[in-house]
Amino acid sequence: MRALTWQGKHDVRVETVPDPQIVNPRDAIIRITSTAICGSDLHLYDHVIPRMKSGDVLGHEFMGEVVEVGAGNAKLKVGQRVVVPFTISCGDCFFCQKQQYSCCDNSNPADKQDVSEVGFGYPMAAAFGYSHLTGGYAGGQAEFARVPYSDVGPVVIPDGIDDDKVLFLSDILPTGWMAAENCDIEPGDVVAVWGCGPVGLFAIQSAFLLGAHRVIAIDHYPRRLALAKQLGAEILDFEAVNVREALAEMTGGIGPDACIDAVGLESHGMSPDNILDHIKTATFMATDRLHALRQVILATRKGGRVSIPGVYGGVADKFPIGALMEKGLTLKSGQTHVQKYTAQLLQMILDGKIDTTFLISHRLDLEDAAEGYRNFKEKQNEFTKVVLKPRSGRRDSLH
Ligand SMILES: NC(=O)c1ccc[n+]([C@@H]2O[C@H](COP(=O)([O-])OP(=O)(O)OC[C@H]3O[C@@H](n4cnc5c(N)ncnc54)[C@H](O)[C@@H]3O)[C@@H](O)[C@H]2O)c1
Numbered sequence: 001m002r003a004l005t006w007q008g009k010h011d012v013r014v015e016t017v018p019d020p021q022i023v024n025p026r027d028a029i030i031r032i033t034s035t036a037i038c039g040s041d042l043h044l045y046d047h048v049i050p051r052m053k054s055g056d057v058l059g060h061e062f063m064g065e066v067v068e069v070g071a072g073n074a075k076l077k078v079g080q081r082v083v084v085p086f087t088i089s090c091g092d093c094f095f096c097q098k099q100q101y102s103c104c105d106n107s108n109p110a111d112k113q114d115v116s117e118v119g120f121g122y123p124m125a126a127a128f129g130y131s132h133l134t135g136g137y138a139g140g141q142a143e144f145a146r147v148p149y150s151d152v153g154p155v156v157i158p159d160g161i162d163d164d165k166v167l168f169l170s171d172i173l174p175t176g177w178m179a180a181e182n183c184d185i186e187p188g189d190v191v192a193v194w195g196c197g198p199v200g201l202f203a204i205q206s207a208f209l210l211g212a213h214r215v216i217a218i219d220h221y222p223r224r225l226a227l228a229k230q231l232g233a234e235i236l237d238f239e240a241v242n243v244r245e246a247l248a249e250m251t252g253g254i255g256p257d258a259c260i261d262a263v264g265l266e267s268h269g270m271s272p273d274n275i276l277d278h279i280k281t282a283t284f285m286a287t288d289r290l291h292a293l294r295q296v297i298l299a300t301r302k303g304g305r306v307s308i309p310g311v312y313g314g315v316a317d318k319f320p321i322g323a324l325m326e327k328g329l330t331l332k333s334g335q336t337h338v339q340k341y342t343a344q345l346l347q348m349i350l351d352g353k354i355d356t357t358f359l360i361s362h363r364l365d366l367e368d369a370a371e372g373y374r375n376f377k378e379k380q381n382e383f384t385k386v387v388l389k390p391r392s393g394r395r396d397s398l399h
């Protein structure tokens with residue numbers, strides 16, 4: 001089959017690789033009809049997440065048609081259309097039973113767990129196409145994918161619903177939702193969101209749905225800020241204003257009740273702390289650039305809440321621990337427990353309460369995926385979300 005493979009920093013190529021096979025009875029094979037490039041993929045593209053190997057198949061946002069089901073899966077049937085959550089979760093372990101699916105203890109094979117166990121204290125769960133830190137599973141920017149524990153993750157999609165409407169159930173929609181849920185929003189709350197990429201935009205939408213009175217969105221790309229405004233947010237360009245001061249002014253000197261970091265470890269901006277972070281990461285003295293998170297913690301009101309969906313992978317310094325503690329902030333974070341939210345969010349899509357299609361700026365043939373990565377990285381203003389269509393899975397024409 002054809003698949004997008006990682007070859008090194010800023011080098012991804014579509015190549016012919018072996019077709020996936022059923023390995024375990026609970027596996028299924030999916031013929032992929034739509035798959036997307038995520039901001040998280042850019043961390044792999046930039047090689048700031050470790051344990052990548054040349055030839056790894058990328059992609060963790062995908063959906064398609066079930067073409068083969070293992071003997072141990074009584075749930076899925078050949079021919080069904082499914083969206084596949086990016087987190088691979090067994091459904092049975094201590095964590096899955098608590099619906100903390102992205103903490104699953106079984107999906108990441110023991111011999112792959114060494115680095116995350118040393119770095120994070122306990123091993124990470126597995127995810128599709130996201131380095132050998134998360135199990136080294138082949139991803140879904142491909143014609144076919146093997147889905148382990150396929151009786152737990154995949155969401156069956158009713159007939160007649162376009163891929164574009166449901167594809168983002170695989171990651172960024174539940175991620176935006178969990179980011180807002182982690183803010184414990186109360187009536188009258190002002191929520192500020194750093195980053196108007198897909199995750200930030202869905203966090204804005206979710207914050208309103210969960211009862212936020214006002215949402216303030218921060219970025220520097222006009223087109224992304226315009227999308228935030230379209231969703232009802234007030235907007236701030238971090239290159240034009242002092243973000244903390246502007247937020248204080250907009251909230252009567254109090255600060256936002258809750259703040260969301262939808263930026264992660266590759267923060268943009270020419271502030272002194274970010275320049276220093278660049279130098280430190282380039283010289284292996286730190287791994288993550290947390291300029292946005294520093295701002296988030298300083299800007300949040302006393303007694304407020306901080307939610308971090310943005311990905312961080314290692315260690316960093318100048319973390320404002322004093323502000324966090326002295327202001328009595330609550331902090332919630334994590335890879336998304338996708339399976340916890342898919343049924344509810346699918347119903348909201350079907351009921352017309354959530355529309356995710358506004359986000360898609362480009363639809364490309366899977367064969368052009370390398371160009372899609374380059375543009376999603378270098379032209380973020382225009383490329384808000386790229387959806388890839390493998391030829392073998394194509395039902396509709398590209399438009
Ligand atoms: N927790 C999860 O399960 C999960 C799932 C998906 C994505 N993510 C992470 O969420 C983050 C966002 O994902 P995305 O797909 O929206 O990425 P993206 O790269 O498309 O968007 C990031 C946005 O942040 C903006 N930004 C950069 N520096 C900023 C700053 N200092 N202040 C304000 N805005 C700034 C950028 O201009 C960009 O628009 C990434 O770190 C991604 O890895 C986490």
Ligand SMILES: [Zn+2]
Nearest residue numbers: 038040061171
């Ligand atoms: Zn993603």
Ligand SMILES: [Zn+2]
Nearest residue numbers: 090093096104
């Ligand atoms: Zn589990």
